[in-house]
Amino acid sequence: MDSERARELLAAERKRIERSLSGRGHEDPGDSTDADDPGNQATDLYQDEFDEGLADDLREDLAALERAEARLAAGTYGLSVESGQPIPDERLEALPTAERTIEEEEAH
Numbered sequence: 001m002d003s004e005r006a007r008e009l010l011a012a013e014r015k016r017i018e019r020s021l022s023g024r025g026h027e028d029p030g031d032s033t034d035a036d037d038p039g040n041q042a043t044d045l046y047q048d049e050f051d052e053g054l055a056d057d058l059r060e061d062l063a064a065l066e067r068a069e070a071r072l073a074a075g076t077y078g079l080s081v082e083s084g085q086p087i088p089d090e091r092l093e094a095l096p097t098a099e100r101t102i103e104e105e106e107a108h
Contacts, residue, residue, distance in 0.1 A: 009084045009096035064097040
């Protein structure tokens with residue numbers, strides 16, 4: 001894959017992750033008089049934990065993106081971090097932050 005296409009893919013991925021991270025956070029649209037209702041508290045707790053789990057996943061995605069950007073700068077983008085074998089362009093198009101070939105990923 002040429003470096004210009006890789007930059008485009010990684011920039012789009014960064015935009016997606018940052019947009020998703022900025023949109024995270026549970027807002028309770030409910031009536032404040034229901035705040036003491038145990039059902040509402042359980043729902044709010046579940047939603048907060050769900051949102052935190054998504055935020056954790058997005059932070060992991062951002063870290064993978066930063067590693068991919070570093071590989072691009074070093075000239076090793078598109079090569080497996082495990083074996084050094086080329087990662088197919090189709091895989092990089094689908095997952096720009098891919099660090100391994102599909103076979104290597106399945107072995108983990």
